[in-house]
Amino acid sequence: MSESLQLGQSVLAAQPFSALLGTELTRFESGHAELRIPIVDRLLQQHGFVHGGVLSYAADNALTFAGGSVLGPQVVTAEFKINYLRPALGESLIARAVVVHAGKNQAVCRCDIYAVDAQGERLCATAQGTITRLGQGPNPER
Amino acid sequence: MSESLQLGQSVLAAQPFSALLGTELTRFESGHAELRIPIVDRLLQQHGFVHGGVLSYAADNALTFAGGSVLGPQVVTAEFKINYLRPALGESLIARAVVVHAGKNQAVCRCDIYAVDAQGERLCATAQGTITRLGQGPNPER
Amino acid sequence: MSESLQLGQSVLAAQPFSALLGTELTRFESGHAELRIPIVDRLLQQHGFVHGGVLSYAADNALTFAGGSVLGPQVVTAEFKINYLRPALGESLIARAVVVHAGKNQAVCRCDIYAVDAQGERLCATAQGTITRLGQGPNPER
Amino acid sequence: MSESLQLGQSVLAAQPFSALLGTELTRFESGHAELRIPIVDRLLQQHGFVHGGVLSYAADNALTFAGGSVLGPQVVTAEFKINYLRPALGESLIARAVVVHAGKNQAVCRCDIYAVDAQGERLCATAQGTITRLGQGPNPER
Numbered sequence: 001m002s003e004s005l006q007l008g009q010s011v012l013a014a015q016p017f018s019a020l021l022g023t024e025l026t027r028f029e030s031g032h033a034e035l036r037i038p039i040v041d042r043l044l045q046q047h048g049f050v051h052g053g054v055l056s057y058a059a060d061n062a063l064t065f066a067g068g069s070v071l072g073p074q075v076v077t078a079e080f081k082i083n084y085l086r087p088a089l090g091e092s093l094i095a096r097a098v099v100v101h102a103g104k105n106q107a108v109c110r111c112d113i114y115a116v117d118a119q120g121e122r123l124c125a126t127a128q129g130t131i132t133r134l135g136q137g138p139n140p141e142r
Numbered sequence: 143m144s145e146s147l148q149l150g151q152s153v154l155a156a157q158p159f160s161a162l163l164g165t166e167l168t169r170f171e172s173g174h175a176e177l178r179i180p181i182v183d184r185l186l187q188q189h190g191f192v193h194g195g196v197l198s199y200a201a202d203n204a205l206t207f208a209g210g211s212v213l214g215p216q217v218v219t220a221e222f223k224i225n226y227l228r229p230a231l232g233e234s235l236i237a238r239a240v241v242v243h244a245g246k247n248q249a250v251c252r253c254d255i256y257a258v259d260a261q262g263e264r265l266c267a268t269a270q271g272t273i274t275r276l277g278q279g280p281n282p283e284r
Numbered sequence: 285m286s287e288s289l290q291l292g293q294s295v296l297a298a299q300p301f302s303a304l305l306g307t308e309l310t311r312f313e314s315g316h317a318e319l320r321i322p323i324v325d326r327l328l329q330q331h332g333f334v335h336g337g338v339l340s341y342a343a344d345n346a347l348t349f350a351g352g353s354v355l356g357p358q359v360v361t362a363e364f365k366i367n368y369l370r371p372a373l374g375e376s377l378i379a380r381a382v383v384v385h386a387g388k389n390q391a392v393c394r395c396d397i398y399a400v401d402a403q404g405e406r407l408c409a410t411a412q413g414t415i416t417r418l419g420q421g422p423n424p425e426r
Numbered sequence: 427m428s429e430s431l432q433l434g435q436s437v438l439a440a441q442p443f444s445a446l447l448g449t450e451l452t453r454f455e456s457g458h459a460e461l462r463i464p465i466v467d468r469l470l471q472q473h474g475f476v477h478g479g480v481l482s483y484a485a486d487n488a489l490t491f492a493g494g495s496v497l498g499p500q501v502v503t504a505e506f507k508i509n510y511l512r513p514a515l516g517e518s519l520i521a522r523a524v525v526v527h528a529g530k531n532q533a534v535c536r537c538d539i540y541a542v543d544a545q546g547e548r549l550c551a552t553a554q555g556t557i558t559r560l561g562q563g564p565n566p567e568r
Binding site: 228250252 | 365367369370384385392394407410412414
């Protein structure tokens with residue numbers, strides 16, 4: 001395992017909310033991040049699909065890791081937008097984020113979220129957002 | 143308690159992910175929805191603030207309830223965008239969503255998310271999105 | 285007329301694209317900006333409504349002025365999102381933008397766009413975005 | 427020239443605002459659309475770069491054409507989000523949009539906007555949005 005991936009996993013392990021959701025970081029290198037979340041009952045909504053809030057969490061977090069892969073670990077998601085494409089059903093979610101453009105203090109990233117089952121991967125949501133180095137965003141105090 | 147609020151609470155109670163997060167529906171009437179989430183350790187990220195994914199979940203869900211208050215219970219969030227304004231710290235989150243415009247099959251809604259402590263409420267994030275009646279969105283199969 | 289409004293109007297007058305569209309700045313004070321655009325044939329699309337691109341221009345520009353009212357004149361729009369609510373028809377457009385939250389280098393703003401005719405104002409689009417001081421955004425070179 | 431491209435060009439030619447901006451449709455086939463706009467002085471802002479409103483117009487229109495390539499000509503952009511990445515300078519803009527996911531009544535599309543000069547193409551903005559068949563969106567009356 002790369003040093004970079006180990007570093008990323010230690011950051012993820014320090015997020016209690018990610019531990020609650022069972023998230024794993026499966027790729028973390030310059031310009032790329034990938035998270036996986038096992039689909040279990042407590043992540044669902046009332047129709048039996050994965051709750052949209054789980055998908056938006058996955059987008060938020062994968063975008064932050066992608067941005068952090070080029071800006072360093074002290075980053076936050078300043079904003080993002082997500083379009084839901086299909087209900088998410090299956091064994092696990094994969095969120096794959098890439099850096100589209102990076103400056104010194106901010107990076108614009110995209111993230112595709114797939115539901116995985118025995119038949120393969122299906123795109124369920126797609127997101128785009130801005131990652132900011134701490135102290136550079138709309139809230140310099142944080 | 144109004145019938146409408148009871149109906150909304152029964153929908154929320156049927157969402158396992160909302161039960162996991164301890165979400166309560168505290169307002170649900172035509173054009174308005176309000177959710178509250180107690181801030182507990184397992185909702186945090188590595189800096190001790192509420193995880194951005196919790197805020198995006200709160201936005202997603204409050205937007206859906208606001209849309210559902212005018213479109214009926216069979217709705218999903220088609221898309222939304224969120225800007226994070228300040229780190230969220232305190233005793234609880236309040237997500238207040240309103241309908242900006244509603245048509246027959248879709249509603250555009252906004253949501254403000256506050257962190258609450260003894261000093262009062264502080265705006266932490268703001269979101270805007272589209273709620274769609276089931277069968278009318280980009281994925282008529284869901 | 286206030287000094288602040290005069291300053292804002294001189295910035296607007298220096299934008300050739302705004303001159304092409306006939307845009308006027310009718311309010312510019314801390315936290316608020318208002319633009320007006322006369323609806324003329326060359327701003328329309330194929331169905332006879334104002335082109336969505338005119339509405340997105342109005343949102344972009346009003347958001348920038350609102351952000352500039354608190355951050356100073358050296359600002360750009362880093363990103364925004366717009367929802368179209370109704371076709372825009374009438375005599376003129378009004379774009380009203382407000383600052384939702386401002387830090388030292390960035391401001392998050394919202395903008396509502398109305399079409400005006402003899403009957404009054406009708407909300408046609410709503411937008412939300414981030415304004416950044418020059419040199420602080422994703423592209424420090426600009 | 428393909429029949430499809432001719433059809434698309436006739437739609438574009440019926441948009442007075444696109445004629446004002448000198449927009450050309452250079453690709454239009456299932457899932458793809460490309461617009462080109464010559465950069466001339468009247469499209470600039472006060473710093474000498476292409477006005478952000480021109481980029482947002484290009485995104486809006488390219489997204490609509492991409493959506494229309496799979497949904498048919500009676501479509502509108504329901505919403506989109508754009509991130510500005512670099513100031514746009516050069517001889518022309520190219521907006522390339524693709525369909526990410528299409529249902530019966532809506533399509534989610536992405537658009538990259540490049541500034542072109544003798545050195546080549548530079549990515550200046552990236553957008554993501556929803557295209558809706560007329561009569562299916564938030565405003566069934568339009």
